[in-house]
Amino acid sequence: MLAFADKTYDTDVVVGAGASGVTAALQAAELGAKVVIIEKLPSLGGGTICSGLTVVGSDQQNKYGFHQFTDKSYVFKKIMDYNHYAGVAPIVSKFINESNNSYEWLKKHNVKFDPIFLYTYLEDPAWHPLTGHCAGMLKSLIEEFKKYNITALTETPGKSLIIKNGKVAGVIAESEEDGKVTINAKSVIIATGGYGGNPDMVKKYAPFKGFSVNKGSKFRVGDGINMALSAGADTHNIGLMQWHDPMPKTDIGRATRSGFNEPFFWVNKEGKRFMDETYRMLWAYSGNASLNQPDGVVIKLLDAATVKHITDNGGALYGVHDLKPNNDFNKSVEMDVQGNKVVKANSIKELVQKLNKNYGFNMDEATLQATIKQINDSYANHEDSQFFKNRQYLREFKTAPYYALVTYPAFLGSVGGIKVDENAAALDANNKPVPGLFVVGLDSGGMLYGDTYNIVSAGQTLGWAVNSGRFAAIKAVDEMKK
Numbered sequence: 220m221l222a223f224a225d226k227t228y229d230t231d232v233v234v235g236a237g238a239s240g241v242t243a244a245l246q247a248a249e250l251g252a253k254v255v256i257i258e259k260l261p262s263l264g265g266g267t268i269c270s271g272l273t274v275v276g277s278d279q280q281n282k283y284g285f286h287q288f289t290d291k292s293y294v295f296k297k298i299m300d301y302n303h304y305a306g307v308a309p310i311v312s313k314f315i316n317e318s319n320n321s322y323e324w325l326k327k328h329n330v331k332f333d334p335i336f337l338y339t340y341l342e343d344p345a346w347h348p349l350t351g352h353c354a355g356m357l358k359s360l361i362e363e364f365k366k367y368n369i370t371a372l373t374e375t376p377g378k379s380l381i382i383k384n385g386k387v388a389g390v391i392a393e394s395e396e397d398g399k400v401t402i403n404a405k406s407v408i409i410a411t412g413g414y415g416g417n418p419d420m421v422k423k424y425a426p427f428k429g430f431s432v433n434k435g436s437k438f439r440v441g442d443g444i445n446m447a448l449s450a451g452a453d454t455h456n457i458g459l460m461q462w463h464d465p466m467p468k469t470d471i472g473r474a475t476r477s478g479f480n481e482p483f484f485w486v487n488k489e490g491k492r493f494m495d496e497t498y499r500m501l502w503a504y505s506g507n508a509s510l511n512q513p514d515g516v517v518i519k520l521l522d523a524a525t526v527k528h529i530t531d532n533g534g535a536l537y538g539v540h541d542l543k544p545n546n547d548f549n550k551s552v553e554m555d556v557q558g559n560k561v562v563k564a565n566s567i568k569e570l571v572q573k574l575n576k577n578y579g580f581n582m583d584e585a586t587l588q589a590t591i592k593q594i595n596d597s598y599a600n601h602e603d604s605q606f607f608k609n610r611q612y613l614r615e616f617k618t619a620p621y622y623a624l625v626t627y628p629a630f631l632g633s634v635g636g637i638k639v640d641e642n643a644a645a646l647d648a649n650n651k652p653v654p655g656l657f658v659v660g661l662d663s664g665g666m667l668y669g670d671t672y673n674i675v676s677a678g679q680t681l682g683w684a685v686n687s688g689r690f691a692a693i694k695a696v697d698e699m700k701k
């Protein structure tokens with residue numbers, strides 16, 4: 220039997236040591252707070268995956284001539300147009316106005332950035348790539364913890380909030396070493412990364428009720444959101460997810476994934492085309508389009524000539540998963556055919572039969588044949604009269620064997636969660652602050668958006684994590700000093 224000596228701390232507390240929590244802890248400590256940060260995983264920042272954040276008005280944007288993106292009024296209007304004013308304007312405004320201060324603050328704490336580049340021609344020059352991705356940023360920030368005597372407790376999940384006289388007054392956590400850990404605190408900043416790893420919460424809150432693939436962390440299970448709800452906080456836009464390119468149910472070769480993501484020929488399980496495939500570059504858009512299909516199923520099709528074309532010439536789109544010329548896409552596809560992850564057929568009839576048999580679809584061969592005729596006519600006429608795809612991405616689908624990758628709606632995490640104000644203070648149903656409680660990062664990310672997170676001025680989820688972490692810390696310390 221194990222016996223634990225329970226432990227108590229008197230301090231300010233941050234729950235969750237990912238992008239937003241680490242930022243909040245360092246900012247609060249820098250301003251003089253005594254900080255305890257608790258993390259449920261074995262290492263601080265260990266579960267965070269990301270690469271860059273939104274900044275408006277940076278030295279880089281000036282240096283590389285992206286002057287429009289140094290104009291806050293232009294960017295504010297652009298972002299509010301994107302969200303149709305469903306994003307909360309004062310919060311979007313503060314986010315834009317403070318983004319460069321946060322970027323400079325990160326640099327002051329030894330965080331390094333790579334030069335800005337655009338993944339796609341559809342994107343704004345807003346995304347600032349971190350050297351070494353988020354791991355690089357977190358390593359630098361965590362190094363700074365020593366300077367400010369921040370107490371960091373790993374493998375110590377926060378379990379519930381302490382509430383005294385109607386005010387949040389700390390956190391009860393648990394650790395194998397210390398048993399029950401009581402942290403009495405003047406304020407609590409919740410930063411647990413949303414609920415994307417909790418299938419029950421995804422089912423409850425996300426509007427799409429079919430099967431979907433979680434490509435984010437399985438450890439973000441909504442703990443912080445549930446703690447905030449139990450303290451009387453309200454939700455805002457809680458069903459918003461970071462929808463991504465539709466993905467297969469099982470892992471496939473990296474080259475297979477990249478090649479099938481080329482913008483050539485996607486159909487739904489009825490065999491009908493449903494979008495301009497180039498919009499997969501803005502993956503939130505292809506994610507949305509997949510949600511509108513029966514059961515969310517998207518079948519990515521390639522013929523032998525296009526497999527060879529991609530292998531010889533590389534990808535048509537540059538991006539995160541691009542393929543260089545003379546790559547091993549063809550080999551990767553054949554391996555995944557062997558593993559029953561990609562369907563291969565010598566005729567359209569056989570392709571439909573295999574899809575129906577292996578995946579339980581009820582596709583009509585004549586429907587797929589009609590769609591293939593449409594795509595081949597578009598190629599011949601240099602015009603996609605249905606979805607108006609840029610003609611350089613039109614290709615024929617004529618040469619056997621044919622290949623199909625069956626995919627489903629996929630997300631990187633949840634975005635929406637708790638309702639907060641401009642300081643990331645949790646709000647109740649009457650828009651009144653829940654005393655002592657702040658909620659940051661993906662636990663409150665829905666404030667910036669309408670029905671789709673912003674993939675055009677990209678990096679806003681990490682941008683919100685860093686900025687909201689700082690906003691909460693600054694306000695918490697300010698209140699503490701009163």
Ligand SMILES: Cc1cc2nc3c(=O)[nH]c(=O)nc-3n(C[C@H](O)[C@H](O)[C@H](O)COP(=O)(O)OP(=O)(O)OC[C@H]3O[C@@H](n4cnc5c(N)ncnc54)[C@H](O)[C@@H]3O)c2cc1C
Pocket residue numbers: 234235236237238239240257258259260264265266267268269270271272273375376377378410411412413434435436438439440442443631632659660661662677678679680681682684
């Ligand atoms: C593949 C991929 C690529 C991405 N790229 C980008 C990008 O380039 N730009 C961008 O803006 N966004 C990107 N994102 C999203 C990015 O991951 C989030 O924006 C960011 O991590 C949010 O920070 P956070 O602090 O809210 O959550 P996290 O960074 O996930 O931190 C939450 C932390 O809380 C801990 N935790 C959970 N529950 C508890 C508990 N009960 N007690 C204590 N600790 C707990 C978790 O273990 C975790 O360490 C990407 C996501 C994925 C999956």
